[in-house]
Amino acid sequence: MKKIIWSNSAGGISVFTGFEGARLCVSIALSDDTIISSETPVRADSFLGMWPVDGVSATWAETEEEFAQRMAERHVTAPFRIVDDTEIPEADGFFDALVDDGATITIDMDKAKEIHKDMLRSIRKPKLDKLDIDYMKAIESGNTSEQLRISGLKQELRDVTIHPVIELAQTPDELKLAIPKVLADN
DSSP: OOOOOOOTTTTTTTEEEOOOGSSSSEEOOTTTTTTEEEOOOOOTTTSSSSSSSSTOEEEEOOOHHHHHHHHHHOOOSSSOOOOOOOOOOOOOGGGGGEEEEEEEEEEHHHHHHHHHHHHHHHHHHHHHHHHHHHHHHHHTTTHHHHHHHHHHHHHHHHHHGGGGHHHHHSSSHHHHHHOOOOHHHH
């Protein structure tokens, strides 16, 4: 399936997939070999009220490329290009790190690392919040050894975004594995 991509204001890419039911066709064939046709091209979903439908095929009045071009001209206001969906790399969790140089869509690893660090920060926050409460309790009870232990844990948590494995990661899959043990512990 063709996708429409363009650079967005955040420095990444936006992706638009036209709804296939909006693609123009001249006829559809039902599973019982009944043909429903139109003298002029109409939206595929206009024949049955929905699209796609299991067991139903269409005779398209436009190629995927023409369909994508028509959708882009109607819905996209920025300069765009049309690509095959196989040209967009799997970016599970790192979609905002996708960039397009006009020829190839890649994952900007610097952006991916920042996205990963933000995810680590969101995991870290409730742990730090709980330790802040525990630290205040240790102060109130005068338990200096507990204060030192908590201070050490809090520093470990603060350091999760400077973990060397994050900086050494060269792929999103390597980044996904870069979750310091202190965040994995309860």
